[in-house]
Amino acid sequence: MIASLTxxxxxxxxxxxxxxxxxxSAAGSAGGAEQIVFWIVAPLALIGAVxxxxxxxxxxxxxxxxxxxLCLGILYILQQAEFLGFAQIIVYTGAIMMLFLFVLxxxxxxxxxxxxxxxxxxxxxxxxxxxxxxxxxxTILVGAFKSTTSVGLGGALAERGAVGSLAATIFTDYxxxxxxxxxxxxxxxxxAMVLAHVERKRHQKSSQRATVLHRMKSDRMSPLPGPGVxxxxxxxxxxxxxxxxxxxPGSVSEQxxxxxxxxxxxxxxxxxxxxDLLVPISGPQxxxxxxxxxxxxxxxxxxxxxxxxxxxxxxxxxxxEGSEK
Amino acid sequence: MxxxxxxxxxxxxxxxxxxxxxxxRNAIVVFMCIELMLNAVNxxxxxxxxxxxxxxxxxxxxxxxxxxxxEVVVGLAIIMSIFRSRRSASVDDANLLKY
Numbered sequence: 001m002i003a004s005l006t007x008x009x010x011x012x013x014x015x016x017x018x019x020x021x022x023x024x025s026a027a028g029s030a031g032g033a034e035q036i037v038f039w040i041v042a043p044l045a046l047i048g049a050v051x052x053x054x055x056x057x058x059x060x061x062x063x064x065x066x067x068x069x070l071c072l073g074i075l076y077i078l079q080q081a082e083f084l085g086f087a088q089i090i091v092y093t094g095a096i097m098m099l100f101l102f103v104l105x106x107x108x109x110x111x112x113x114x115x116x117x118x119x120x121x122x123x124x125x126x127x128x129x130x131x132x133x134x135x136x137x138x139t140i141l142v143g144a145f146k147s148t149t150s151v152g153l154g155g156a157l158a159e160r161g162a163v164g165s166l167a168a169t170i171f172t173d174y175x176x177x178x179x180x181x182x183x184x185x186x187x188x189x190x191x192a193m194v195l196a197h198v199e200r201k202r203h204q205k206s207s208q209r210a211t212v213l214h215r216m217k218s219d220r221m222s223p224l225p226g227p228g229v230x231x232x233x234x235x236x237x238x239x240x241x242x243x244x245x246x247x248x249p250g251s252v253s254e255q256x257x258x259x260x261x262x263x264x265x266x267x268x269x270x271x272x273x274x275x276d277l278l279v280p281i282s283g284p285q286x287x288x289x290x291x292x293x294x295x296x297x298x299x300x301x302x303x304x305x306x307x308x309x310x311x312x313x314x315x316x317x318x319x320x321e322g323s324e325k
Numbered sequence: 326m327x328x329x330x331x332x333x334x335x336x337x338x339x340x341x342x343x344x345x346x347x348x349x350r351n352a353i354v355v356f357m358c359i360e361l362m363l364n365a366v367n368x369x370x371x372x373x374x375x376x377x378x379x380x381x382x383x384x385x386x387x388x389x390x391x392x393x394x395x396e397v398v399v400g401l402a403i404i405m406s407i408f409r410s411r412r413s414a415s416v417d418d419a420n421l422l423k424y
Contacts, residue, residue: 042330049361058354068338072338075371076371079372088367099398100356103404107408126348127344130340134340142333148376150378151377156380184391191402
């Protein structure tokens, strides 16, 4: 169907312009066919353009523009530029507009136009300027070419055919510009890659030596204990106990009710007093408690009162030293 | 058929595209309006080629198409990078050079 349509369009255009500089025969039946196609397609193109201008969503604008591009392709074919017409349909509606839609989907299709006018009255002024521009162009074009009849491309295309003569012209007269377009395309491709490329920051991997040195300089050479190693309970209400039997501040989340924490702590103190538990390890080698009184070895909690007393004095001396500092 | 019809259609499309460039705020839609203007000029080129009986107009229209393709690729990449840094594709938001 498309092939027959193209053939018909081309025939209409060819017959119309085969009449070389003869306006009388151009107004024949073939010219009439071209006129019919033109008066169908040209309003469609204008509707597409206006729709693109006034539709709110950007995706709708793109689809209206596709309509206009297709109509323009038909008009090219109608004017015996079949190759250009198909290139228009393939390159513009097939590639460029799909690229537009792709970017629209990437940037979010809800990104509509802002209705805030940054410059007051700019839209009205733009509309007036556009009307003036169109009026100027139409006046000039109609005034200059009103009586001109088209020579038609029949003579130019007669020798090598449509594509052949186009190729001959490109590769002889326009060879240098043609080569320049290749440079342009390569530049565009590289530019797009550079602009679209995002440099991701690599996670800095420290060497083993740096890791060891860092650990040696820190307070604690060994890794932190795994969860539950020193725990007496797996309840998250279990507080960290200081040597004097009080609750270490910050060891229980504030979300936990304090009464629960206090009950757990009291339970711990009771068990400690009853000799149920081992005395917590403390000694000069412990990195976090360097100044506590030395309790040699993991003594069993038989002299529990002594242990608590020593822990108390240790905590006291620690606090006084801290205040001296 | 008088080729002036095609020229007038091209002028109308060009004017619509120019108005679109001036009044639309979405950078991508502005870009589409530029494409419409390029296409209108292409139509004029093809019509002039037919009027003069020389094929050069069609060749130049092809070149315009190539340039438009390159321009679209670079322009959309720029719009994407602007969108990535500012989370907006509106031309009103890209006003850093003003200050």
